[in-house]
Amino acid sequence: MTFSLKKSVAMLALSTTVSTAALAGDLVINFDDPNPGPKAGFEAAVEAFKKANPDVNVTVNINDREAHKTAIRNFLSADAPDITSWYPGNRMAPFVNAGLFEDVSDVWDANNFHEDLAAIKPTMTIDGKQWGVPYTYYQWGVYYRKDIFDKLNLAEPTNWDEFNAAAKTLMDAGVTPITIGTKYLWTAAGVFDYLNLRINGYEVHNDLTAGKIKYTDERIKNVFMTWKDMVDAGYFVDNHATMSWQEAIAPFANGDAAMYVMGNFSVDGYKNAGLTEDQIDYFQFPEITPGLARAEEAPADAFFIPSRAKNKEDARKFLAFIAQPDIQTEWNNTIGQLPINKNAQVGDSKFLKEGFETLSTASGLAQFYDRDAPAQMAKAGMEGFQEFMLDTSKMDAILERLDKVQDDVYN
């Protein structure tokens, strides 16, 4: 049997039109990470779902992350898939408020998610309803060069005095304490968030990102004063404003800098730069205000049902499916992150074990400055952080400008 090229092209075109048409049992999913690990984890989960639901015909579209961020505004109202990946916290608020995301509280009710996914429930909730189901999250903290610490007889610092003492020892030995690359701005927000969480606590973080506290507030000023001490003392590497977070790994790998305030996804980068697991370790960002309840940064990724989805019934099945303990266990093993379902198993990398310990004992989980604050505020805030890190004497001017942006954004 011979096929002409024309014929096979025609058949291909035909088969794609059939599969994108809205037949009952068709499920279209838009996912936003084509990197090998995340893609493999997602595809394995989809395969498992297909096996469990043989009558559902699943179509996946995997887009580049940045392209997805731009495209989602169009496809949610124009040609909605049945499920799309997106971020919780304030990042989902515009879509929820425009009525573009489906209320999925019923999925939470039916599957005991209120309890099993309790850690992340507040950030998935707007107006007392849940709008999506998360599949992964990861810890932030301080990654450090264990070999350098050992050489200088330094232990993991647990409070601010120990941290400053360690930084001083490092500087005396000619090592810059902290590496950072602020070219893409959000890395500086990680440092700011941690200082704020440790100095003022979780409530203040939430109130600030919700626009209830001014940037010139005494409490926020305290954060900047502490940060100023760090910058002025030379805790951070030079030239950070031209480096991306990946480029900032270079001084860390070379032994010129000893610590990195980062998320767990960076571990891969350290290993690619030639460091072995014995050379790197992790500690929780140290206590600053004694006795303050410890909150952590733990951004989550989630799936949502657009309200214009055609097959909401199967979409609900999929959301329920991806939060099952065994699915989350396998998925997060593949991508090297933490499952949210408390009955799932954590992978055996030492970073994941420590991360799970850190997050499961935390009093609150923050999403991250740029996900908790509205986009315009986040952009202005992070530019302010970068400017501040380059010239701490501009502190008051920056804080006043941020107040002005805040006035504009939140009313």
Added chain:
Amino acid sequence: MATTDTGLGRTSRDTWLYRNRIKLAPWLFVAPALLFFAVYVIIPIFQSISISFYEWNGLYNAEGESTAEWVGLENYAKLLDDERFYVSLKNNVIWLVFYMLAVPIGLAIALFLNQTVTGIRLYKSLFFFPFVISQVVVGLIFGWFYNPDFGVIGSLWKAAFCEETINIVGNVTTKCSAPPPDILADENWATFAIIFAGLWPQIAYCMILYLTGLNNVSPDQIEAARLDGARGWRMLRHVILPQLAPATFLAIVVTVIGALRSFDMIAIMTRGGPFGSTNVLAYYMYETAISEYGDRYGYGSAIATVLFLIMLVYISYFLWRMYQDEKGR
């Protein structure tokens, strides 16, 4: 075909269409271009202007209705009070002024290359080369050039002010008496650094315009001027330059437009940073309306409208000049 009888006692020669065919033909050819120009340029301009009167995050609700909210001139009022907007406007002016250097430098190189020497074609190609490279690539290369860690500037600095030592884990590192300049992260220098990178291809463009112009300089007049004793500077000013006026005009037009629409180099080299200090209106508009942290379509449109008005002034002037020239002939 054209002379067939229509059965009404008239031939098709008498139809309105046939009588006006000379007038209609050009419009027929221009029609497709006009259509596309209208759909992709003219109509969007008016759409942007109308969006600038709304507060809108770019979303349509589930029923497909826009979530925009009429705010009148509020976006423009906010612009007046926006530090970032003034920084962008100021940078646009800096771009306009310094980008103009491309015209005289292009002329100088063209005069220099307008000789008959063996291999001159090769030299001309080498000078023209940067214009062939995409702006994005130029931006990337210059980004590396300025890099304090591994760029040319950084390396020269290190050779002068740093010495190599072994750090605590036994790797080679450098200790500097002063850290190498981080040009793209310095708010005072970053814009100039980007303009400098942008000049590289723009000079090549102006050079080509002048080279073509020099080909058309009449040899008789040069001969005559020589007989009258004109040489060097006087020859250039009174004989050559006037004949190059059309090339100069074109060079200025493309350079002005190039400066006003500068976007790609900024996106590649600094993304408007550090802290927005290299923004120009075009990039600031992109940033507020459609980038990762931008969801203010109305505000972005207001910025776009301002940029459009600035461009309109220039372009109308140039169009008017061109029209006058054509008429004068």
